Amino acid sequence: MDDEFDYEIDPEDLPQGTPTRGELGAPSVMVNDLHVTYKVVGARKRGATPVKDNMLRKFLRRGKNLTGGYTEIKAVQGVSFTARHGESIGVIGTNGSGKSTLLKAIAGLLQPSQGEIYVSGIPSLLGVSAVLMRDLTGERNIMIGGLALGLTRQEVEDRFDEIVEFSGLGDAIYLPMKTYSAGMGARLRFAISTAATPDVLMVDEALATGDAAFRERSRERIDEIRQHAGTVFIVAHSLASIKAMCTRVIWMDKGVIKMDGDPQKVTAAYRKYTKDSATK
Amino acid sequence: MVLVKERQLAVSISEQAAQHGLHPVGVRPKFGEYIKAIIKRREFITVLASSKAQAENQNTYLGQIWAILTPLLNSMVYVLIFGILLKTRDGMDNVIGYIVVGTFIYGFFSSTVTSSAKSISGNLKLVQSLQFPRAILPISIAMKEMFVLLPGLVIMMVISQIAIGVIQGSEAIHPERWLLLIPALVMLFLFSSGVGMILARYASRIPDINNTLPFILRIGMYASGVIFSIDRWVEHPVLQAIMSYQPVAVFLNLARQAVLAESNIPLDWSKWALGLGWALVFFIIGFVTFWKDEARYGRE
Numbered sequence: 001m002d003d004e005f006d007y008e009i010d011p012e013d014l015p016q017g018t019p020t021r022g023e024l025g026a027p028s029v030m031v032n033d034l035h036v037t038y039k040v041v042g043a044r045k046r047g048a049t050p051v052k053d054n055m056l057r058k059f060l061r062r063g064k065n066l067t068g069g070y071t072e073i074k075a076v077q078g079v080s081f082t083a084r085h086g087e088s089i090g091v092i093g094t095n096g097s098g099k100s101t102l103l104k105a106i107a108g109l110l111q112p113s114q115g116e117i118y119v120s121g122i123p124s125l126l127g128v129s130a131v132l133m134r135d136l137t138g139e140r141n142i143m144i145g146g147l148a149l150g151l152t153r154q155e156v157e158d159r160f161d162e163i164v165e166f167s168g169l170g171d172a173i174y175l176p177m178k179t180y181s182a183g184m185g186a187r188l189r190f191a192i193s194t195a196a197t198p199d200v201l202m203v204d205e206a207l208a209t210g211d212a213a214f215r216e217r218s219r220e221r222i223d224e225i226r227q228h229a230g231t232v233f234i235v236a237h238s239l240a241s242i243k244a245m246c247t248r249v250i251w252m253d254k255g256v257i258k259m260d261g262d263p264q265k266v267t268a269a270y271r272k273y274t275k276d277s278a279t280k
Numbered sequence: 281m282v283l284v285k286e287r288q289l290a291v292s293i294s295e296q297a298a299q300h301g302l303h304p305v306g307v308r309p310k311f312g313e314y315i316k317a318i319i320k321r322r323e324f325i326t327v328l329a330s331s332k333a334q335a336e337n338q339n340t341y342l343g344q345i346w347a348i349l350t351p352l353l354n355s356m357v358y359v360l361i362f363g364i365l366l367k368t369r370d371g372m373d374n375v376i377g378y379i380v381v382g383t384f385i386y387g388f389f390s391s392t393v394t395s396s397a398k399s400i401s402g403n404l405k406l407v408q409s410l411q412f413p414r415a416i417l418p419i420s421i422a423m424k425e426m427f428v429l430l431p432g433l434v435i436m437m438v439i440s441q442i443a444i445g446v447i448q449g450s451e452a453i454h455p456e457r458w459l460l461l462i463p464a465l466v467m468l469f470l471f472s473s474g475v476g477m478i479l480a481r482y483a484s485r486i487p488d489i490n491n492t493l494p495f496i497l498r499i500g501m502y503a504s505g506v507i508f509s510i511d512r513w514v515e516h517p518v519l520q521a522i523m524s525y526q527p528v529a530v531f532l533n534l535a536r537q538a539v540l541a542e543s544n545i546p547l548d549w550s551k552w553a554l555g556l557g558w559a560l561v562f563f564i565i566g567f568v569t570f571w572k573d574e575a576r577y578g579r580e
Contacts, residue, residue, distance in 0.1 A: 026300045032293045108305045109408050111579045117305040118297035122411045132406050135335040144331060147324035148410040150317075176338075189409070 025085030028200055028231040029106060029123075034115035036076040036101050075101040077255035078115075083200075085120075088222060088232040090246035090263065092239065092270055098255040099235045103202045106233070121199025124149075126189055138164075138173040138180070138188055145192035159195050166221070167191040168214060187214055194221050201225055202233040207241070219245055239267045308575040309413075311568075317413045325416050329423035336428055344431075351432040355383040355439070362507045371512025376443035377540045382506035384429070384436040385535045389472050389528060390497045392425040396476025397493060400484035400577050407578030414577045415570050418480045422473035426465070433461075440539055452541035460538035463552070467559035468531045474559075474566030481573050504528040511544055527558040 076098045083089055091099045104110045106117055107125035132141045142163050146156035164173050167187045169180075177185060186207070194201065207218050222232050222245055236242050242249060242263065249266040251259040259266045297304075309317065318325075337346040363375040372378040399417040400407060407414065437458070444452050483489040501507075503523055510529065514520045523529055534555050536545045 027296070027302065028300075030293060030297050030302060106305065108411070109579055111306065111576070116293065118294070118302035119305055120300070120302050123305075124411075125409070132409060133331070133335075133403075135338055136331050140327075140331050143327055144324070144406075145410060147321060147327055148406070148412040150320065150412070153323045153327070193409075 024087060025229055027082045028085045028087075028120045029083040030116075030118040031082075031102075031106065032080050032116045034076055034079045034102070034105060034117060035074070035113045036098075036105050036110055037113040038073040038075055038101075040071045040073065075255055076105065076112075079252075079255075079257055080115075081250065081257065081260060083231050083233075085229040085231060086226050087248055088226050088234065088246045090242035090249040091233060091235045091252060092237075092242060092249060092267070093252035093258075094274070097252040099252050100204050102252065103204055103233055103235060106200070107202060119200055122149075123200035123202060124193045124198040125202045126186070126193055126204060132177070132189070132192075134178040135176055137176055138167075138169055141177055141188065142173075142192055145189075146195060149193075149196045151196055156195075163188075163191045163195050166194075166217060168217075183211065183214075190218055190221075194225065197225060197228050198230060200231045200233070202235075204235045205237075207234070207236065215241070239271060243267055306575050306579065308571070308573075311571060314413055314415070314571055314574065318415060318419075321412060321416060324412065325420045325423060328416070328420040329427055332421070332424040333427040336424075347428055347431045348435050351384050351387055351429075352435055352439075354387065355380040355436075358383050358507050371509030371544060373542050373544075374440075374443055374447050374540060376447070377440035378509070378536070378542065379507050380436055380439050380443070381536050381539055382532055384432055385468065385532055386501055386504065386506045386528070387432075388425055388429045389468065389531070390501070391428075392422045392472040393475055393479060393497065394490075394493055395421050395425065396473065397479040397483040397490055399476070399480045401487060401490075404578060414574055415477065415567060418476045418566075418570065419473050422469055422476055425472075426469055429465075437539065444541055448541055454541060457538050457547070461535060464531065464534040464538055464555070467534070467555045470559040470563040471527055471531065474562030474564070477566035477570035481570050484573075484577055500528060504532055506532065509544060525554065527555075527562065530555045530558060 079098075079102060091102065093099050101110065103125055105112055106119065107123045108117075109125065132145055136144070139160075142160060143153070143156055146159070146163075147153065151159075164170075167173070167184075167190070169184060169188060172180065172184065173188075177188075180188070190203070190207070201222075203218075203222075207215055222234070225232055226247075232245075234242065234245055246263050248261065249259075249263045250257055251266050251270050259269055294304075337343050340346055342349065359376055359379050363379055395402070396418040399421050400414065403417055407417070441453055479489065479493070504510075504526070505523070510520060510523045514523055524533075530551060533545060533548075533551055536542060537547055537551070
């Protein structure tokens with residue numbers, strides 16, 4: 001599954017204050033009893049201890065291991081919630097708790113094994129691996145990304161300077177994207193995806209790779225999207241940045257929602273839980 | 281009791297969602313909407329195609345020269361082996377022209393099909409990052425192959441016309457027919473992207489298709505008369521008819537009508553009608569086939 005970043009963030013780098021809380025609008029995302037099961041093709045669960053078998057069985061088992069088969073992983077097991085226009089929701093939880101899977105399912109990238117998801121507009125998911133087309137320049141990627149989002153060529157050209165400025169890439173925009181660092185790619189993807197103000201934006205760890213200046217710019221952009229009645233989901237391991245950017249926090253644990261509500265309360269409970277399990 | 285309650289809850293949620301203008305995730309769009317969304321993004325198709333064409337030979341020292349060099353070397357190899365060493369030239373008036381046109385045109389078909397089959401798996405990042413009608417991918421890949429073919433076509437014209445001039449005399453060159461190459465290529469484009477879309481759907485589900493494709497394409501090459509004349513070498517009448525009227529052979533025939541002066545390949549309008557039929561049938565079947573599975577592409 002995805003790599004997870006766990007960056008230390010200096011307190012002075014953090015955007016100050018808490019996000020402004022406006023009136024909550026109508027629902028923008030509704031998730032009802034969502035279950036997601038991964039099928040990992042070509043990997044088979046094996047017992048930790050070898051089984052004693054006769055030669056033929058051994059041979060057969062070995063053959064089985066070589067020719068695919070699959071393992072099932074239950075990543076999300078019964079999640080229900082409603083998000084509203086103008087909310088920014090932080091999703092926290094330990095590695096492998098199902099945060100990224102939940103967002104992928106909302107973005108329509110995973111087939112739920114059970115349950116329903118309803119969204120308004122086209123949800124946009126920003127992940128850690130942010131490269132669209134490796135071999136092409138950042139400039140070309142902006143054009144391709146913009147056109148794919150349904151903008152016209154003219155609209156992309158009009159917004160081009162703004163996108164480049166926001167990404168802070170400067171002349172690197174004319175280099176192939178494979179030469180970018182993870183942070184540079186994430187910045188450009190964030191700039192492209194927010195160029196056409198999305199109804200539902202999901203940011204999965206993509207901000208962790210940015211530097212302090214970019215985090216501040218992206219916090220402002222996220223606030224802007226919320227004020228335009230968008231909904232933003234943010235997965236991050238830094239509780240401080242979650243508190244700075246979110247109006248609500250969902251805590252995922254082993255594929256279910258453990259707590260959902262006020263950022264201060266949920267992060268406090270989560271911190272206590274992680275401390276307890278660390279000292280165990 | 282509990283079951284009934286759960287059911288009522290689910291109904292009310294879908295009703296609530298509809299009230300607020302929400303739509304379910306991962307449901308295939310209606311056919312009409314799908315076509316509209318593609319037409320709205322027509323610029324996306326051409327930009328994607330030209331960007332990919334540019335990126336094609338980027339990691340080599342000779343760069344874009346390979347766009348000409350690859351087909352040139354390819355046809356030289358076939359001319360050498362089949363035209364000169366093995367002497368399969370019976371039934372052709374001009375072995376060089378015949379083989380050069382065959383390899384360039386079949387090369388387009390074969391590379392379009394190969395890369396279209398990978399259009400979902402090869403662009404997974406793009407598919408998983410952005411929502412757009414996925415049929416844009418195989419179509420723009422076919423267009424990319426067309427862009428890549430264009431410089432090669434110039435080479436094809438130069439070699440074949442010189443060969444005709446030298447072997448058959450300058451009176452055998454018919455510049456007034458060259459324009460026919462354009463409709464022939466448009467039909468070939470429609471046909472190839474149709475086949476590409478069918479393969480893209482199934483190869484996104486069964487990646488093993490990509491491993492078998494090179495063999496099928498090689499059989500296709502020998503079954504289409506790319507480097508030898510079907511009329512001359514296939515004697516069984518039924519087999520000969522199947523081989524000459526199957527789509528790829530028809531498109532090769534059309535291209536040769538336009539460019540060459542083979543006495544076995546006269547201008548024949550019924551073949552053009554047949555080519556148009558094949559092109560439309562395959563494009564429409566391919567498009568519908570691809571659309572049917574739209575909700576699943578890029579999903580795990």
